[in-house]
Structures are given as C-alpha cells and as structure tokens.
Amino acid sequence: MSGYLKQSPVSLQFVTFLGFAFGFFALYLYGLQAITPGVTGQTLEALQSGTLTDPNSIGYLKITQFLYTIIAFFVPAALFAYLWQPYPVKYLGLKTPSGLQVILALLVMYGCLPFANLLGQWNETWPISQSARDLQNMAEKLLGVMLKMPTLQDLFINLVLVAIVPAIAEELFFRGIFQRLIIKATGKVWLSVFITSILFSAIHGEMLGFLPRVVMGFTLGAIYVLSGNLWLSILAHILNNGLQVTMLYLFQHGMVKEDPMKNTPVEWYYVALSIPVIIGLFWALSRKSVPMVMTDPEKRKDGEEVEEIGADENF
Template sequence: MTGYLKQSSTLLQFVTFLGFFFGFFALYIAALQTITPAMTGQSLEAIQSGAFNDPNLIGYLKITQFFYTIVAFFVPAALFAYLWQPYPATYLGLKPAPKGIQIVIALFAMYGVLPLAGLLGEWNETWPISQSAKDMQTMAEKLLAVMLRMPTIKDLFINLVLVAIIPAIGEELFFRGVLQRLVIKATRKVWLSVFITSILFSAIHGEVLGFMPRVVLGFGLGAIYVISGNLWLSILAHILNNGSQVVMLYLFQHGMMKDDPMKDTPVAWYYVALSIPVTIALFWALSKKSTPMSMIDPVEEKKKDGADEIGMDENL
C-alpha cells in the first residue's frame, strides 16, 4: 500500500488535512467574492444586509451556506480519507451500517446531553465580550432567523436539508471522522482528544456566547463515535439535534407551539443532575451493543529480523 497517507507521520497527516481545509476554504472565499457580484450585482455584505427584506437574497444565502459546508468540511475530509488508505469508508467509520438498537440508544444519549448544554449556555451568556463581538453575534442570529422563516412545508424540508442533514454529514466527517482520529493518534489519550476536538468544533462556529453548549454537544457526538466506532450514529445524532430545532421553530411559527425555540429557557439544576447519570448509562448501554474500532495505534512490536511489524490496526 505504498504511497498512502497512513504510512506518513502523524504531523504530516495533520499538516495535510489542515492544508486541505484552509486551501478549500480559501478557494470558497475567493469564488464567493468573485461570483457574488457577478450574479447579484452586490457584495456579500450588502446581500446579508438586504436579506432582511428580499426573499431572493435569502435563497442566495442558503445556497452559499450549502456550498460552504461541502467545500470547507465534506471535501477535505473525503479527500483525506481517500488518500489515507484504500478503504476510506472504513477509515471514517461508515461501515458497517448501525443496528436499530444502536441508533435508538445513540439518539437518546444525544438528548441526554442537552440539559447540561443548556445550563452551561446560561453561564456562557454572562461572559464579558466586546461590543463588536456582541454586534457580530446579534447580526448572525438575525440572519439565521431570516433564513429559517418557513411559511410553507416546502421551506421546512429545504431547511431540514440545509440546516440539519448537510451540515451534520459534513461536520461529522470533518471533526469526528478525521480530526478527532488524528488528535487521538497524536495524544494517545482518547477522552482528552474528544474534549479537544469538541473545543475546536465549537470555536470554528465563531459564536462566543454559544461556545459552551457546542462544546458539550461536540463532546457527546465524539463520545458516540468513540464508543460505537460508527460515524453514522454521530451523524444521525447531529441531524436529530439540528433537525428538532428546525421542526420546533416551524411549529412555533405556525402557532402549534407556544415557546420560541430560538430563545433560551432556564434549565433546572436537578434536571441536569438527573440527566447526567442517565446519559452515562445510555453510553454504557451503547458500548455493550457495539464493537468499536481501535482508536489508538497498538504498540509496535518487531520480529527478531527487524523487518516485519505485528499488531498493526488497519483502521487507523
């Protein structure tokens, strides 16, 4: 298997993967700045400002969001996995397909981390940040609210694809499928690596006042992957988290729910205290129903002739 990235050092693998990310991200930005004025006659900043009043501009923003996920996350992860070894789907944890009981447990476990995410989110809201950062976050929240206006059922399905399904696939391939595996390989400490990856996952979203909830959600997604070895479960849990927000917002907009899901609601401490042991129990149950891949390279041993190595994990 000469020439595959798996034969390179961990540092070179990191450099290659991050190079893919920054390279494709730069390509996306350059294309956006070139194509946007040609197609709309306006800059991206003008479109973002005008989207509050022009539905056509909202559609354009949704298209740019779709291509951002594909170009910045999906393509680098898929390309790295393809170059890493001849079985990219196996490397990413996309084979075999998960069992029904695994899906049920993983989805319930994802719901289990939400109370802690909500409680830390309340604390996160008290963080002192600059006025410019507050203004940027306020603008981002307003744009998101505009993009998630759903007057028809068609809009609901479009937003489920653009906000729940596509980002879940792209981000899980990138963060859990590749980045988390590389961090584990570098540190040889699985749970520390899951935590580090969850911090990076949250940081890249660029929302300071939403940082801690995303760290908790990222940790939950990373734990599902580590315990099960199946990335499909993390993808489905991610879809569940994003998709449920979209559905609840649709129901609220059409008067079928009283509480606005985009507004934070206080979380009782005892609810969090109860959810933590329940979630741990769910993760334990998932481990009993799974045969995870090894996330750490086994210690290399050499035969007496020094030529052959044994105990190598082909999934890493």
C-alpha cells in the same frame, strides 16, 4: 498499500488535512466574493448586513451556506479519507448500525440537551466585547431570516440545508478525520475528544453559544469512540439540528409557545437526573457496539506490540 497517507508520519497527515481545509475554504471565499456582485448586484458584506426581504437574496444565502458546508468540510474530509488508504468508508467507520444502536445514540444526544442548556444560561452571562456581540447578532439575524418557514416545503428544505447536510459534512471533518488525527498524535482518546469539541464549537464563531456546542461536540465524539460507527454521530447530529429547525417551524406557526432560538431556562435537578441516565446510555451503547479502537499499539522494548484501546488495522 504503498503511497497512501497512512504510511506518512502523523505530522504530515495533519499538515495535509489542514492544507486541504484551508485551501478549499480560501477557494470558496474567493469564489463567493467574486460571483456575489454579479449575481445579486451587491457585495457579500452589504448583502449580509442589509435588510433581507428579497426572496432571491435569501435563496442565494441558503445556496452559499450549502456550498460552504460542502466545500469547507465535506470535500477536505472526503479527499483525505480517499488518500489515506484504499478503503475510505472503512477507515471512517461508515458501517450499517443496528436499530438499537441508533436508538441509544439518539437518546444520548437528546439526554445531553438539559446539561447543554444549563451551561448555555451561564455562557450568555460571559463578558464579551461589543464587536463580538454585534457579529453574533448579525449571524443570528441572518439565521433567523434564512429559517423563516411559511410553508411545509420550507421546513423540508431547511431540514436538508441546516440539519442533514451539515451533520454529514461536519461529522466527516471533525469526528471522522480531525478527532482521529489528534488521537493518533496524542494517544489520549478522551483528551482528543475534548480538544475536538472545543475546535468544533470555536469554528462556529458564536461566543455566547460556545459551551453548549462543546457539550454537543463532546457527545458526538464520545458516540463515535464508543461505537466505532460514524453514522451514529451523524444521526445524533441530525437529531440535534433537525429538532431545532422543526421546533422553530412549530413556533412560527403558533403550535408551540417557546422560541427555540432563545435559551430556555432549565432547573438544575433536571440536569442532575439526566447525568446518570446519560452515563447508562453510553454504557449500553458501548456494550452493543464494537468500538473502532483508534490509537497505535504500544511496543515493548523487545519490539512486541501490546494491544491498547485504539489498536485498529485501519489506523
């Protein structure tokens, strides 16, 4: 396996991956700035800050969001995995899950929502600058326009663009690559899951939704660590995003009364009851899985390797 990234120091692996990430993001941003005036007759800034009523403009923004997800997250992760070793699918842990594993992972994700909502209520009281609030309001406005769904076809399109594609791309990037690189660098599995969840939340750029995303990111990272199966994290991510899109569709058509775009108050005792349930679900998932151990084995002074949680031939 000579010539593969797995033989390089973890520092070089980090530099390579971050180079891919920043490079492809810069390429996307440059291309978007260059083609937007020709396609829409407006600059990108004017398009984002204006009143979006033209269906063509809305469609264009949806396309740019799709391309952003692919170019900024999917391509760097897929390219790094391809260069890491000859078996990128095996390296990422993309193996077929059992039905029980899928059910447990989805229940874990759903069970974490009360805790995420409770933290979200507190998060919304944070004192942030007016400029940060203005940026978040603009992002919410754009998202609200993009997620207007007068027809069932719009719902299916948004499920693909907002739930399925981002879940696959972001899980490959954050859990499949970034989290594993941090684990390899630090040797601390759960600290690395937490660090990754913070970055995952921060990169979305919404301070008033920071803590709920940290919870979601940590949950997804824990699912990956305990199961060794990235598909389970992807499916849990799809559930979270898809549930929000579906509930918004039902709200827009008067089938539910609560706006899912707003944080619904949750009582503390629901959270207290959900915590032992979540712990039990995580335990059951670990019992029904073969975790992909993700750290290097320690070595004794005489050179003999000692098996650790994380010792895996793929990493």
